[in-house]
Amino acid sequence: MSVKxxxxxxxxxxxxxxxxxxxxxxxxxxxDYAKKFQSGMDVVDEFNTRLAEVQLELVNxxxxxxxxxxxxxxxxxxxxxxxxGTSSSTGLIVRPPVVDGVEFMRVLSxxxxxxxGLMSFDISQTTExxxxxxxRIPQRRPSIAKRIVNYVSVGNTIQLYPQQAIQYSMFYLxxxxxxxxxxxxxxxxxxxxxxxxxxNTVNLAWDKxxxxxxxxxxxxxxxxxxxxxLLVEYGKLGINASLNEGGSND
Numbered sequence: 001m002s003v004k005x006x007x008x009x010x011x012x013x014x015x016x017x018x019x020x021x022x023x024x025x026x027x028x029x030x031x032d033y034a035k036k037f038q039s040g041m042d043v044v045d046e047f048n049t050r051l052a053e054v055q056l057e058l059v060n061x062x063x064x065x066x067x068x069x070x071x072x073x074x075x076x077x078x079x080x081x082x083x084x085g086t087s088s089s090t091g092l093i094v095r096p097p098v099v100d101g102v103e104f105m106r107v108l109s110x111x112x113x114x115x116x117g118l119m120s121f122d123i124s125q126t127t128e129x130x131x132x133x134x135x136r137i138p139q140r141r142p143s144i145a146k147r148i149v150n151y152v153s154v155g156n157t158i159q160l161y162p163q164q165a166i167q168y169s170m171f172y173l174x175x176x177x178x179x180x181x182x183x184x185x186x187x188x189x190x191x192x193x194x195x196x197x198x199x200n201t202v203n204l205a206w207d208k209x210x211x212x213x214x215x216x217x218x219x220x221x222x223x224x225x226x227x228x229x230l231l232v233e234y235g236k237l238g239i240n241a242s243l244n245e246g247g248s249n250d
Contacts, residue, residue, distance in 0.1 A: 020179075020204035020211045023196055026051070026218060027181050033222040048180040050221040054214055055176040055204070059105070062237075063173055066108060071237045075210050079176060080108065084169040091160035093151075093168070102174040107158065110170035112149050119169055123160065126150040131161055179204040 020026070027047065059079065065072040079102070087093045096104045111119035126134075131150065134140040142148050142161040150161045160166050182200035185192045204214065213233045219225040 020206055020208055020214065022051070022179050022181050022203050023201055025211060026204075026215060029215065030218055030222065033219070033224055044181060044183060050218060051179055051181075051204075054217040054221065055179065055206075058206075058210070058213065058217065059173070059176055062239075063106065065237075065239055066173070069238055071209075072239070075207050075237070076173070078205055078207065079105075079174050080171055081174055082169070082171050084113070085167075087160050087164075087166045087168065089165050091163040091166060093158040093160065095156040095158070096172060099174075100177075102177055105173040105175050107151070107153055108171040108173055110151060110168055112144065112147075113167040113169050121147045121149070123149045123151055123166075123168060123170075126152060126161075128152055134161075177205050178202060 030047065031043075059076070062072050062076055066076055067073075081096065081099065081102075083096050085093070098104075107125065110123040112121050112123055114120045131142070131152065134142065134150075140148070142150050144162065144166070149166060152159045152161070160168070179202050180200075182197035183194040184197045185194060187193070206214065213230065216225055216230040216233060220227070220230070
């Protein structure tokens, strides 16, 4: 089994330069709001908690559009990995391992790899109920010979049908890497002074084209957001109609 970071070696330098600066871009814009926001939490911990929520919400909002929207594909490419291997003798694939601190989120696409090492047809996602129905109908029953192979993703495993050893190759999404702000505190004249802790501050790995979306989502977390501005940013990606109709971002 091998795991690869999609386009990692080709685009590492570009991605590094395109990262969103957590301190300069977000903290400096939101610090005043964060200090006024009373929740009983430390303002820095509050900021980091809300940033983690925003990252998760954003990837969940964009993921359904990945296969059909080139702009979304560009923004999310940093979170795409590939995996190749052979399932167990019962068609079981163990959840892809944590690589570089990121965890498996969902399968994007999967294909059957033939004896020559080429993907010859798609492995389609299905449900347990559909598998039960398909097994009752010979024409729909999963079979490599009939080029019908399905998968069901549940928890830490991916089950292939037919339940046998199957060579596969897949692309999958991972959860965004943690981004956070950190400060060092020194006491000067009995007053604590905050200075940026560069070593422990982690920038957002998202491409800069997602910067405004993340900013407006963070502003909403502090109760000062403008939904219209956020919808404009989503509109630039071509998905504003779904959001206006009560899509996954609501």
